[in-house]
Amino acid sequence: MDVPEELAALCHPLPEPGSVTPQDCFTDAFEKTAELREEEAFRLEAASEALGVDPLLLALEGLKTQxxxxxxxxxxxxxxxxxxxxxxxxxxxxxxxxxxxxxxxxxxxxxxxxxxxxxxxxxxxxxxxxxxxxxxxx
Incomplete structure (x- = not known):
């Protein structure tokens, strides 16, 4: 179980086929979301280690601020x-x-x-x- 990756997946769900308009942008949207997930997981893991705070609590604080x-x-x-x-x-x-x-x-x-x-x-x-x-x- 990789908590930062799971949290990033929850915060950035991958687009479903047929959910992107125009259709030919689906691959780009999918790849962009995958990049966002990777960046978020890295950020959460780094911040969690640096601050000694659980990544779930960091994710919730970030969303509250947003x-x-x-x-x-x-x-x-x-x-x-x-x-x-x-x-x-x-x-x-x-x-x-x-x-x-x-x-x-x-x-x-x-x-x-x-x-x-x-x-x-x-x-x-x-x-x-x-x-x-x-x-x-x-």
Whole structure:
């Protein structure tokens, strides 16, 4: 049993025949995934040995970090859609449906911190005035 290789296989499942479009890219997708598995197994084994931490725990920590980064990206995109996008903000229902948040969750998912971050990253201010009572720290 090679735990790092098994973990890499779980994190990077090989594509199934018929799952890649166009079909002639299947071999490339398969080879790329096999490379990712090899790199992940090597990274997990090296980090496990260097840190003295079980590779499963390292893999879980890595995925947790990725999840937090994706959640932050979603909050910034929601802020963009509600505060910066075009002449009319996106509706709460549409953003909720596409983001996995509830209708009310979209409204509270981002705050002034995300609005400031979006403004800095795109180089302009929001189309909408600051929200009254908006969370200053979020």
């Amino acid at each position: 999840k937090e980064a994706v959640d932050a990206q979603i909050r910034r995109l929601l802020a963009y859609g509600r505060e910066f996008y075009g002449s009319h903000p996106y509706g709460l229902e549409e953003l909720a449906r596409r983001s996995g948040y509830t209708f009310s969750g979209v409204r509270t998912a981002y705050g002034e911190r995300e609005i400031r971050a979006v403004a800095e990253q795109i180089g302009r201010q929001p189309n909408r005035p600051a929200r009254p009572g908006a969370d200053k720290t979020r």
